[in-house]
Amino acid sequence: MTRYTVEELAAKVGMSPRNVRAHQTRNLLGPPIRRGRTAYYDDGHVRRLEAIKALQRQGYNLVAIEAILGVRAPFASGEALQSLLQHLGREQPALVHALTGHGVLVHGEDGSMQMAPRLLRSVVGLHRAGVHPVPSLHILSEALDRLRGVAAELVRSTATSTSASRDPDGAADALVHLLTEAFRVALENVEA
Template sequence: MEELAREAGITVRTLRFYRERKLIPPPRREGRIAWYDATHLARLRTIAALLERGHTLSGIAELAEAFDHGRNVAELLGLGAPTEEVPVRLSPEDLADHFGDQATSENLSAALDLGYLATDGGEIVHVSRRLLDVSAALVREGIPLADVLATAHRVREHADALAALFTDLILTQPGHTTEDLARLRPLAKSVAEAELSMALDRRLQQSTNT
């Protein structure tokens, strides 16, 4: 404990307090010896970074609990690894930089449930850089992250329905296989993008007329 506290630049008393608040996971024990590793040190440095960004210890504790109970990367990729999206590795302080005080345990849990985030040791992995960038841009425009994530759930439902339509269109044709589906997926994306663009045009026109 003394070695860990020294490496983290805190007192043993502070470290004990963090342990009591369950801000760090318990050590591995061998008899009367408690072993701490790089994961504990990384968590302590994350706590320090979040405190510097204005987060409270209560908020950090909620974030830590969400991290510890989130799906790991293996579980997430087991649901179907993205073939085109680029995953992004993040630290908790990176999330704070992207979303400020909206990087709450509630929003983190919602993102975990949605499958946007997974955990990998002391790191967080976002499954799509594009979705991360869009979410952060919407928050910078003043849209609450909770609303962004709630809308993402609805978008997911519509996207699944569109994917099912295109899959049925291809695979119900004689002689067509999943290889054809993969080869023709850019066509489905082009149709979806064009239709969404025209739908937005119609919405803008309606808003102008009213």
């Protein structure tokens, strides 16, 4: 069995060690095997990272890849979610189409629909607060429609600041995180 350190694995699949760790944090990649203080990855990790890269080349973002690969929120009730999504598919196909276009919903090979785990947690949180999931999904779709252009412009205008980075992939990930946190702060400072 071949074993790789994180640096060796990253070099083998053509990505940075930081991205390997980021995929692990998102539960897209399983944990390494520890031998003392050293972590080792194997050929299963190589295949998984190659699958992630192939999906990215096809245009899928990481949220969609999480759904495709079955990374789910631990509290999500699969049957309840599938029932809701099947109902939405029949009763509100335009909403399902819009959320699919944003990469929030993905159709599985078996015909089922899956939702990005982070957004699912938000919908479940609103449901616990007494907001039915369908209005939550409408809010989500409308927000994504409005934010798409703003997000694209922010990425364009700030990407030049990170283009000379030693680690372009790491800089891109950090930029997305920075913009996400900036939006969160802006929302927290809005008076309702």
